[in-house]
């Protein structure tokens with residue numbers, strides 16, 4: 439294999455250790471720890487498993503974690519009331535509403551009700567605007583793009599002047615990572631192209647990329663011949679392509695694949711992220727980082 443593997447599982451450990459050390463120092467100096475509330479409405483197994491992982495990680499790094507689980511028939515008004523309560527609660531630095539919400543609740547209305555200074559997911563329009571302005575304005579970069587940038591930087595890949603091609607233009611991955619990579623900032627200063635379903639020659643654009651970030655949700659979309667030799671390939675895609683029996687638990691689990699033909703691509707790329715174990719573990723890690731940042735902003739030590 440030619441490419442160096444960028445493992446999200448390893449980078450996650452490094453960052454969580456840094457956060458744990460910071461939390462302990464803040465606790466000693468200021469007598470407080472970051473407070474994160476996770477609001478879960480309903481009992482979707484996927485949402486429960488995401489929330490459980492978030493809670494476990496928050497406890498691991500020493501946060502005060504409040505889990506607020508609500509029934510499926512919670513009214514929109516009641517949820518707005520809960521958000522208002524947590525917005526006013528001084529011990530809470532981050533408010534997380536697990537998506538998707540039940541159909542009778544307007545997700546946009548709920549996310550927009552969160553105090554932008556506690557919006558550790560970075561989805562509030564105020565934080566999207568701050569991200570676009572860049573520099574000191576940025577408070578909470580959205581977690582998956584922040585994780586992608588952190589992986590590129592920690593792998594030692596040069597971003598300044600690099601040709602970055604982003605496949606996909608969603609609000610949660612494509613648009614924000616493109617925006618972050620062209621900013622006049624460390625770990626950025628790249629020349630960015632965003633491609634999508636209407637792009638004429640996808641292959642030609644990808645082939646120019648020094649850093650290729652793929653977030654399309656199409657298994658095997660990026661072919662090995664689309665990759666520039668030595669490029670850094672970040673595969674964000676998580677696609678269920680089948681099921682298998684877990685050797686550990688004996689239970690059925692999903693077989694996951696990314697958007698890149700990994701086996702062939704790793705022989706051409708200089709750096710590559712695996713799926714699973716690549717970008718995936720970074721999202722919750724960056725959520726913890728944003729929650730810590732929120733407390734640091736409040737204490738004036740960010």
Ligand code: NAP
Pocket residue numbers: 582605606607608609610611612633634635636640653654655656659674675676677717718719721
């Ligand atoms: P999304 O909202 O469905 O957006 C997909 C984007 O890819 C769209 O902009 C679409 O173009 C583009 N696209 C789709 N097929 C394409 C094709 N054949 N050629 C060129 N462009 C194409 O998806 P998302 O939410 O950004 O997620 C993308 C993938 O990342 C999914 O597999 C998701 O599961 C994964 N993901 C992983 C994490 C994580 O690991 N933590 C987090 C978020 C997402 P149009 O705009 O023209 O339709």
